[in-house]
Amino acid sequence: xxxxxxxxxxxxxxxxxxxxxxxxxxxxxxxxxxxxxxxxxxxxxxxxxxxxxxxxxxxxxxxxxxxxxxxxxxxxxxxxxxxxxxxxxxxxxxxxxxxxxxxxxxxxxxxxxxxxxxxxxxxxxxxxxxxxxxxxxxxxxxxxxxxxxxxxxxxxxxxxxxxxxxxxxxxxxxxxxxxxxxxxxxxxxxxxxxxxxxxxxxxxxxxxxxxxxxxxxxxxxxx
Amino acid sequence: xxxxxxxxxxxxxxxxxxxxxxxxxxxxxxxxxxxxxxxxxxxxxxxxxxxxxxxxxxxxxxxxxxxxxxxxxxxxxxxxxxxxxxxxxxxxxxxxxxxxxxxxxxxxxxxxxxxxxxxxxxxxxxxxxxxxxxxxxxxxxxxxxxxxxxxxxxxxxxxxxxxxxxxxxxxxxxxxxxxxxxxxxxxxxxxxxxxx
Numbered sequence: 001x002x003x004x005x006x007x008x009x010x011x012x013x014x015x016x017x018x019x020x021x022x023x024x025x026x027x028x029x030x031x032x033x034x035x036x037x038x039x040x041x042x043x044x045x046x047x048x049x050x051x052x053x054x055x056x057x058x059x060x061x062x063x064x065x066x067x068x069x070x071x072x073x074x075x076x077x078x079x080x081x082x083x084x085x086x087x088x089x090x091x092x093x094x095x096x097x098x099x100x101x102x103x104x105x106x107x108x109x110x111x112x113x114x115x116x117x118x119x120x121x122x123x124x125x126x127x128x129x130x131x132x133x134x135x136x137x138x139x140x141x142x143x144x145x146x147x148x149x150x151x152x153x154x155x156x157x158x159x160x161x162x163x164x165x166x167x168x169x170x171x172x173x174x175x176x177x178x179x180x181x182x183x184x185x186x187x188x189x190x191x192x193x194x195x196x197x198x199x200x201x202x203x204x205x206x207x208x209x210x211x212x213x214x215x216x217x218x219x220x221x222x223x
Numbered sequence: 224x225x226x227x228x229x230x231x232x233x234x235x236x237x238x239x240x241x242x243x244x245x246x247x248x249x250x251x252x253x254x255x256x257x258x259x260x261x262x263x264x265x266x267x268x269x270x271x272x273x274x275x276x277x278x279x280x281x282x283x284x285x286x287x288x289x290x291x292x293x294x295x296x297x298x299x300x301x302x303x304x305x306x307x308x309x310x311x312x313x314x315x316x317x318x319x320x321x322x323x324x325x326x327x328x329x330x331x332x333x334x335x336x337x338x339x340x341x342x343x344x345x346x347x348x349x350x351x352x353x354x355x356x357x358x359x360x361x362x363x364x365x366x367x368x369x370x371x372x373x374x375x376x377x378x379x380x381x382x383x384x385x386x387x388x389x390x391x392x393x394x395x396x397x398x399x400x401x402x403x404x405x406x407x408x409x410x411x412x413x414x415x416x417x418x419x
Contacts, residue, residue: 052246103415104408111405167402170395175409 001029008051013198017076018043041065046073049204062213067138070209071131077202078123085195086116092188100177108171115164122157126206134210137217158203165196225338228271229255230262231304232280236323240275240304243327247334266296273337275321277304278313286313300337353394358412360387365404365413 001024005011015022020036033040041064048055093112097105169192172185227250231237237255244250253269256262259280266274274293278286285292286309293299303309303317314320319333353361356377363373370388374381397403407413 107405107408107415111401114401163398164402167397167399170397171402171405171409174396175406177409 001027001032004029004047008047010050010194010197010201011047013080014046014050017073017080018046039066039069042069042073045209046070046205049208050201056208057212059212059216062209062216067134067210067213070205071134074202074205074210075127075131077198078127081195081199082120082123085191085198089188089191089195092184092191095184096172096176096188104176108176111171112168115161115168118164119161122161125157130210134214134217137214158207162196162200162203165192165199169193169196225250225273225334226253226269226271227251227273227275227334228253228266228269229275229304230257230259230280231255231275231277231306232257233277233306236277236304236306240321240330243330244334246327247331250334263293263296266293266299271299273300273302273334275302275304276317277306278309279307286310289313290316302333302337353391357387357391357394360384361391361403361407362413364388364391364400365407366417367400 005015018036018038020032020038024032027035029043030040032038033043041061045057045061045065048057090112093109097109169189172192173189176185227244229237229240229244229252231240234257237257241252241255244252253271254265256265276289278289281289290301293301300319301317302319302321303314305314305320305322319337321330321333325333359377360373363376368376370381370384373384377384391403392398395403395406397406404413408415
């Protein structure tokens, strides 16, 4: 496990969300998964999404994974963003905006607030609509004419969120006057980049795992 | 779909690079070859967008004029696959270079750059500041005008407005109108009170 993390440090964010603590010594991935009751195929699936940007899992690979656990993982990620990642960025942001002209700083603060609001709404939509919809599907009691519209709205929202995050990063990188504290700004941007890439992975998981899986389930129940 | 052809004498490199490229979405390898025989004909038949070519395939004296060999294929892009030392003069003929130590990410970005160059062929470079016209379009956008309203205001066609918008997005790296508005205010193009 340590080898995997040393080589692909972005996996570091994955462990706590699966309930796997650090300090695991020399244990292997298999051992740790068994110890913490994490499905090995699921761990592999998530890790591959993080490591290989062009990885599209096949339905067979998906069928080996307990999707309930994936939903739980996604839910934990949402929580992680809201409870850890965002407060961190907000701290940097408020320090960064402090020395700026009020009329500019309010503007950026508002833009950030709008972005966050959009993201929170999206998380809520997933947690309240998509996830229960999937759970309902997975518990054998499926209503064949269940409404499948949900899967479509999904991807668009993701693109939109990634674009906004990207816009925000570019504003902060390129267009904020340089008088504000530079180390603060570098820290903030580092955080933003790591958040962007994590959210991108998060969206990939939903687009490449959840969505095909929903569609697979839908097709199964029509047969 | 981006069509790629590979011309590389080493089987190991040819197959290895082919496998890496297959990892990329929207890439299709139309053929790969280890020699120059009928390279031109195959390219004309299968019209790849990009030819990944090892300059070592040519004897030294011909290397300076590799591009000239493909004169009749003006749209073909050249990417050099560099496995040993090459004169930098010769390398200038290529739009991008792939080297032995490049990882997938790197190869991908090289390919993307070359593709981007195809798509933006006639456009100005990204580093230019916004033109006056683009600034005017940006100001209209920030005020909440729609494409057709901007076209009317500036007396240009909707099509032109769209082109300007594309250029604004490309140059600033910012897509959403909300963020562009922030950009416009930060750059003193508009006052906050102008926004509805």
